[in-house]
Amino acid sequence: MQNKLKFEVAVIGGGPAGTVAAIAAARGGAKTILIERFGCLGGMLTMAGTGPQMTFHAGNKQVIFGIPNEIVERLKAQGFSIGHMKDAVGYCGSTTAFDPEGMKITLETMAREANVTILYHTTYTGCTVKDGKIVSAQLYSKGGFMELEADVFIDASADADLATHAGVGSVFGRESDNLAQPMTMNARVYNVDREKMLEFIEANPDEVYKNTPKDLRSYPRYGIQGAYSIVKQAKENGDFNVDRDLVLCFETNNKGEYIINMTRVIKRSAVDPFDLTEAEIDGRKQVHETVRFLRKYIPGFENCILMTSGPQIGIRESRKINGVYKLTGDDLVKNTMFEDAVAMGGYPIDIHSPDGQSMNHRFLKDNTWYSIPYRCLITNEIDNLIVTGRCLSATHEACAAVRVTPIIMAISEGAGAAAAQAVKDKASVKEIDVQKLRKTLKDNGVFLEEYRE
Numbered sequence: 001m002q003n004k005l006k007f008e009v010a011v012i013g014g015g016p017a018g019t020v021a022a023i024a025a026a027r028g029g030a031k032t033i034l035i036e037r038f039g040c041l042g043g044m045l046t047m048a049g050t051g052p053q054m055t056f057h058a059g060n061k062q063v064i065f066g067i068p069n070e071i072v073e074r075l076k077a078q079g080f081s082i083g084h085m086k087d088a089v090g091y092c093g094s095t096t097a098f099d100p101e102g103m104k105i106t107l108e109t110m111a112r113e114a115n116v117t118i119l120y121h122t123t124y125t126g127c128t129v130k131d132g133k134i135v136s137a138q139l140y141s142k143g144g145f146m147e148l149e150a151d152v153f154i155d156a157s158a159d160a161d162l163a164t165h166a167g168v169g170s171v172f173g174r175e176s177d178n179l180a181q182p183m184t185m186n187a188r189v190y191n192v193d194r195e196k197m198l199e200f201i202e203a204n205p206d207e208v209y210k211n212t213p214k215d216l217r218s219y220p221r222y223g224i225q226g227a228y229s230i231v232k233q234a235k236e237n238g239d240f241n242v243d244r245d246l247v248l249c250f251e252t253n254n255k256g257e258y259i260i261n262m263t264r265v266i267k268r269s270a271v272d273p274f275d276l277t278e279a280e281i282d283g284r285k286q287v288h289e290t291v292r293f294l295r296k297y298i299p300g301f302e303n304c305i306l307m308t309s310g311p312q313i314g315i316r317e318s319r320k321i322n323g324v325y326k327l328t329g330d331d332l333v334k335n336t337m338f339e340d341a342v343a344m345g346g347y348p349i350d351i352h353s354p355d356g357q358s359m360n361h362r363f364l365k366d367n368t369w370y371s372i373p374y375r376c377l378i379t380n381e382i383d384n385l386i387v388t389g390r391c392l393s394a395t396h397e398a399c400a401a402v403r404v405t406p407i408i409m410a411i412s413e414g415a416g417a418a419a420a421q422a423v424k425d426k427a428s429v430k431e432i433d434v435q436k437l438r439k440t441l442k443d444n445g446v447f448l449e450e451y452r453e
Contacts, residue, residue, distance in 0.1 A: 003146050007033040007117070008423045009416075010137060010150035012124045015043020017389035018156030019107050020067050020409040021416035025154070026114035028420025028440070033117040033148070035124060035139060038311075041107040043158070045405060046100045049186030049310035051259045052250050056084055056406045057093030058346025058451075059367030066446040067110075068409035072096055074106050081253055082220050088250070089225040090211030093346050096406070097221055097253045122146075124157065127165045133384045134166055152384050152419040152429060156412065159271050160319040160391035168379045168387075170319040172269070174396035179354035181316035181400065182243075183265040185283025189291060189304040190257040197300030198222055221251035223258075230297050240293040242286050247298060257307070262290045266354060270318040283313045316352060316390075316403060323393025324430070325375035332370040332401050333362050337450040340434045341371035342414025344447055345407035351400040362397070369451050372402060372411050374418065374434050383428040388415035410446070417441055 009025040011018045014036030022034040034041075044050040056064040056072070062084070075081035080102025084094045111118055122141040127134050134153045139146040155162035160170050173180035198216060201208055201224060208226030216222055227247040234240035243264040250259050263286035268275040287309045294301040329349055330336075346369045349362035364370070376393040377386050387393070388411055390403040402408065417440050422429045442448055 003144065005033065005146060005148045006150070007031050007148070008151045009154065009419045010148055011035065011154040011156055012137065012162050013043070013156035013158060013389065014041045014118070015156060015158060015389065016045055016405045017158070017408045017412040018154070019111060021154050021156055021388055021412040021419070022116045023067055023110055023114045024413045024416025025420045026116045028417050028424070030420040030423045033119060034111065035119050035122050035148070037121070037123045039120045040104045041111065041118070042100070042103050044314055045098070046104050047311050048314040049100075049188060049259060049308070050314055050405070051100070051252060052095040052097040053405050055087065055092040055094045055347050055404070056096060058364065058369035059093050061367055061369070063344040063346050063369045063447050064406045064410045066410065066441070066444055067413045068406055071106060071110065074110070075099070075102055078102060078106070080106065085220055086213065088213065088216060088219050088221060088223040090209055090213055091225065092348060095250065097251065099253045124161060127162060129166050129382070132382060134162070134382060137162065151423050152386065154415055154419055155385060155387045155391065156389045158315065158318070158389050158391055160321050160387060163321050163379065163385060163387050163391070164319065166382050166385060168381050168385070169322040170391070171322065172271070172319050173317060173354060179267060180270065180318055181352045181354055183268060183270065183279050183283065183316065184261060184314045185263045185265070185280070185287050185309055186314055187260045187287045187291065187309045188252065188257060188307040189260060189294070189301070190254070190307050191303050191305045192256050192258050193300040193302070194222055194251065194256050197224060197298070200299040221255070223250040224248070227298060234293055234297050239296060240289065242290055247294070260290060260294070263287055264352070265313065270315045280313050284309055317396070317399055319391050320399055321379060321387050321391055321393050323376050323387065324378050324380060325373055325393060327372060327376050327392070327394040327398040327402065329362060329395060329397030332398055333364060335364070335368050335370050335451045338371045338373035340374040341448060342374045342418070342437065342441060343372045343407065343410035344369045344449070345372065345402055345410070347401050347404045347407060349397055349401045351397065371450070372407070374414060374437065377411070377415050377418070378429050383430060384422070386415045386419055386429050388412045413446060414441060417444070
């Protein structure tokens with residue numbers, strides 16, 4: 001087995017961000033390797049039960065195309081997704097349900113078609129930096145230790161592991177106290193009586209989120225956000241002790257099967273192995289308590305069966321690098337259009353409070369969107385490092401919007417294309433022609449249309 005590897009672009013992390021970045025880099029002509037510690041691609045989408053994807057749209061306007069939308073179209077063609085639909089709980093522009101097993105094979109197929117070298121069961125352990133460049137990354141696999149050299153490295157680890165080891169500064173969680181948004185162990189249940197649940201929603205409009213559509217029967221899949229008084233009563237009865245004040249679930253690509261997004265593990269660090277272990281254990285306990293509550297209290301869930309909890313807990317936030325530019329919440333709600341934008345997004349600021357039950361929101365004006373600049377993906381310290389995923393340079397508030405997978409994948413297409421361009425032009429990632437990059441992205445179908453009032 002080779003213990004020394006040499007590629008033009010090396011991507012650390014095979015989640016939605018890393019996979020799209022690797023595909024984009026390889027399609028741009030760069031010899032690309034994708035390092036993943038588990039045995040499949042997709043990260044939170046396939047390994048943590050996260051779903052549906054929210055949102056490819058800003059209100060009624062689709063603002064994410066390119067590789068992320070190609071993934072959806074391929075899923076649809078194989079029966080693994082019904083595609084984009086209006087959000088059945090009324091929170092954002094759209095949701096996109098999918099089959100996680102279908103997602104795994106679709107991502108692998110697209111990566112292979114682009115000639116990405118995929119390396120599973122391999123853990124990144126550290127890097128060597130010299131004169132402001134990452135010279136190599138150290139890996140550990142079933143075959144032992146390996147050294148990986150590359151012209152450009154992309155950190156898609158979600159926790160900024162590579163950037164941190166390379167000496168890039170970061171902020172953990174929110175700026176005031178370094179507490180991160182809570183983790184959630186998602187679960188999938190089936191055998192739900194969806195008609196009975198819908199009748200409950202229709203009969204109790206005051207019990208569900210105020211923007212829940214009135215014409216849910218026209219939607220191909222249903223969800224629920226609410227049952228507020230029922231949750232309160234269950235808590236008073238001692239039947240539900242999870243730090244959550246509502247029921248939140250989304251129907252998957254399969255009718256009668258639901259993703260339950262209700263557990264909440266607070267004040268644990270995703271980059272502390274002991275904290276992460278406790279979070280996994282606590283999250284699974286909360287899943288079983290939540291399912292018992294749903295069976296006893298929520299119409300339609302009386303006979304639901306727990307199919308699976310996430311193989312790992314879902315993580316909303318950890319480290320966020322101090323990049324060349326730090327994206328802010330005001331940048332988003334003011335619809336700032338950056339001249340070096342590589343992606344657009346329309347998801348609102350959605351903060352699950354690090355302290356407990358409450359949620360804080362800042363919504364965009366109807367049918368408006370914001371931009372994410374390339375400068376949020378590069379650092380002042382390292383000339384050949386691009387950072388993508390939720391560990392990009394953003395405040396706690398801004399990260400709470402752009403962390404969702406459609407936007408993260410859109411950003412990552414920009415990261416991968418930038419890496420390929422840096423290789424081709426023999427340039428630092430900080431010195432590439434960003435307008436040339438933007439033209440490449442537009443030519444590849446990426447939406448970069450500026451919002452103007």
